[in-house]
Amino acid sequence: MREHWARGLAGLTGVAIVLLSIAFAIVQNSGAPAPGRTRVALEAVPDEPPIARGRAVYREQSCSRCHSIAGEGNPRSPLDTVGDEYTRDELRQWIIAGDDIRLVLSQRVIDAKQPYARIPPGDLEALISFLAALRELE
Numbered sequence: 001m002r003e004h005w006a007r008g009l010a011g012l013t014g015v016a017i018v019l020l021s022i023a024f025a026i027v028q029n030s031g032a033p034a035p036g037r038t039r040v041a042l043e044a045v046p047d048e049p050p051i052a053r054g055r056a057v058y059r060e061q062s063c064s065r066c067h068s069i070a071g072e073g074n075p076r077s078p079l080d081t082v083g084d085e086y087t088r089d090e091l092r093q094w095i096i097a098g099d100d101i102r103l104v105l106s107q108r109v110i111d112a113k114q115p116y117a118r119i120p121p122g123d124l125e126a127l128i129s130f131l132a133a134l135r136e137l138e
């Protein structure tokens with residue numbers, strides 16, 4: 001009997017954790033940028049060759065269907081300061097919906113991001129360099 005209860009309690013705790021992480025993901029992803037998050041001025045992003053190529057890849061792949069930079073694109077998910085927030089490896093994970101971040105993305109978004117894993121490696125690195133250059137302005 002006691003074992004039965006313990007198992008029930010463990011199950012409930014598991015459900016609570018899952019619900020909390022979903023709530024957290026929703027809060028994290030909700031629309032407007034957090035207060036104090038300044039928008040990046042694209043003109044300030046350097047135009048060295050890999051970054052310029054990355055900017056082109058960003059356009060070619062239509063990332064702005066779901067993302068915005070400097071107010072351009074879908075305002076739901078701004079990328080203005082991702083260079084401050086993530087390492088290159090983390091940016092790669094976000095682009096291709098890698099194993100590390102799958103849990104926080106919906107299946108629809110995972111399906112949309114999956115083809116990015118087939119971006120030629122040089123272009124993917126260039127895209128990462130472009131995103132890494134998106135930083136909050138002083």
Ligand code: HEC
Binds near residue numbers: 066095109131
């Ligand atoms: C179908 C919609 C969709 C497309 C297309 C898409 N993404 Fe995303 N992306 C998302 C969602 C949803 C998230 C979850 C986090 C959020 O909402 O900011 C995300 C997260 C990210 C993040 C982390 C953002 C943060 O602030 O935590 C980066 C970086 C990113 N995507 C890059 C890209 C790039 C580059 C492309 C194009 C190659 C792209 N994404 C295409 C939907 C999309």
